[in-house]
Amino acid sequence: MSEIINNREQLTSEYTERIAILKQLFIDLHNGRNLDEVKAHFDAFIGKITIDEITQLQHDFVEEGSISAAELKHIYNQHSAIFQGTIKEEDHQNGRPEDQAGHPVHTFKLENQEVDKLLTTKLQVHLEELDKEDSAENIYKLFEDINLLLDIDKHYSRKENLIFPYLEKYGIFGPTTNMWRIDDFIRDAIKDGRQKLAHYHGDKQAVIGVLNYVIEQVAGMIYKEENILFPMALKNLTEDEWVKIAHESDEIGFCLIAPAAEWKPERKALNEQAISEGYIKMETGILSLKQLELLLNHLPVDITFIDQDDVVRYFSHGKERIFARTKAIIGRTVQNCHPPRSVHVVEELLADFKSGKKESEEFWIKFKDKYVYIRYFAVRDEDGKYIGTLEFTQNIDPIKAIEGEKRILE
Known part of the structure; x- marks a missing residue:
């Protein structure tokens, strides 16, 4: 047992040492050291690098916060030159x-x-x-x-x-x-x-x-x-x-070309969990889960709900969504659903809602062929406690085009 523990500790030590060397190589690049010298050092002390090591390296730079976004971009763009032909292939036990x-x-x-x-x-x-x-x-x-x-x-x-x-x-x-x-x-x-x-x-x-x-x-x-x-x-x-x-x-959608075929893995098809037919009793009525889902999906707006921990919990799935949403975002923090350059705007808005500084915010933008009205509401319980944020998105082009009156069914 002690031999196993010693081997494990030795492997951990070697891994830590390799990461330290890699970090220093990238810092050297950032400081202007000759690329050929860095490459020679890499070949001598690292040789082949694993995907896990690349991931750990990137994660450490981000966590330390020791470099700006522009500097990180510069270092990251050196990966191609340093790693070309040196990434260790992983074995796929079940084929490719x-x-x-x-x-x-x-x-x-x-x-x-x-x-x-x-x-x-x-x-x-x-x-x-x-x-x-x-x-x-x-x-x-x-x-x-x-x-x-x-x-x-x-x-x-x-x-x-x-x-x-x-x-x-x-x-x-x-x-x-x-x-x-x-x-x-x-x-x-x-x-x-x-x-x-x-x-x-x-x-x-x-x-x-x-x-x-x-x-x-x-x-x-x-x-x-x-x-x-x-x-x-x-x-x-x-x-x-x-x-x-x-x-x-x-x-x-896809870029320049469609998938070669519909992918059908050699196993039982994925069984999606059926929607419960149970009923929900609310203050102003009773609906089945199916009725509630259909009702929300037939609204002429897109709805997204983020809970008190900034986690996306729900979005409506109407026929013509304005902004693409996929089920993969459910359970994901809203900050990680936005490009890094706009995250600070999201965090500022959520902070204002949580502190009570604001109850709502609204924006309107031109998007493709639509005029989009985006509204955010702080959702609070009966005691005023913040429980999340509601995003309400609507194409208001048809509303802006309304003129005169329409009083009877035509």
């Missing part, structure tokens, strides 16, 4: 689920292939043509390319709203913090490039600069997904969880 047509990871990889093809055979080629001559034709070709690349938002949204919540469930927070931030940088850069092309006034270098940044960052994200995120997710998520992800992916 990601090779099964329709499996979420299989679909993600198909999308990455299409995105990579778009980058290399179109965007990069047309960018080189623009560098030679900024003709109207070359501008238009790039505009078409960047419009296609906008579709990557669906790829990132599925990753952020379907895979990240399950990783968090297993205590893995690095991708949520780091990848989502970089995804947003990419989204912003794509939109910026599109804007510059749509209103081109001869500033060729500005267009080339932003599109080269897009190509570099998107290619880097493909590498990070396929060598870090997907192996990490495959190692931790259960088959039932992958089934749920596959089932809910349609709601967000």
Whole structure:
């Protein structure tokens, strides 16, 4: 027994030492040490690195709070150069689920292939043509390319709203913090490039600069997904969880290509828990659970409820939701359902509700073809105790268009 304990302690010590070396290597990179020297040090003292070690490294940097978001982005972007070809392969005892047509990871990889093809055979080629001559034709070709690349938002949204919540469930927070931030940088850069092309006034270098940044960052994200995120997710998520992800992916949509097939794992189909037919007695009436669910889903608004601990507990599921929601967010903190750059707004609003400073807040925005009215209400019990927040979202375009009067049924 003592031999087993000693071996375990030795392994723990070695793991801790490796993490310490890795952290120092990234700090050296941040401080400007030569990349080749860092790579040589990495090869000499680390060699192969596991997905768990990458995750631990990212988590430690975030927890320590010793670097800013911009600095973290810089360090994170060095991963591709340092880890290229050095990530230790994990054995899959039950085959490779990601090779099964329709499996979420299989679909993600198909999308990455299409995105990579778009980058290399179109965007990069047309960018080189623009560098030679900024003709109207070359501008238009790039505009078409960047419009296609906008579709990557669906790829990132599925990753952020379907895979990240399950990783968090297993205590893995690095991708949520780091990848989502970089995804947003990419989204912003794509939109910026599109804007510059749509209103081109001869500033060729500005267009080339932003599109080269897009190509570099998107290619880097493909590498990070396929060598870090997907192996990490495959190692931790259960088959039932992958089934749920596959089932809910349609709601967000796919990037440039559809799944190769409907994924049907070789086991009994996932049995979703049936809705109870019990009744709920309320102050002003009695409804069955089925009636209550149908009633809420037929309201011409979207409703989301967050409890007193900031955990998402419910959202209505109407025919035409304004903002995508998936069942994976249930049980997830609302802070982790928003991009990192907007979390401070969410926390400030919730703090005002909890303290009693505010009872409601409202916003209105243009979103796609809708004019969206978003309202938040502090929910309190009969004693005034805060028990959660209600989000109430409505497309008010039809209401704004109302004129005159309608008094009888037409």
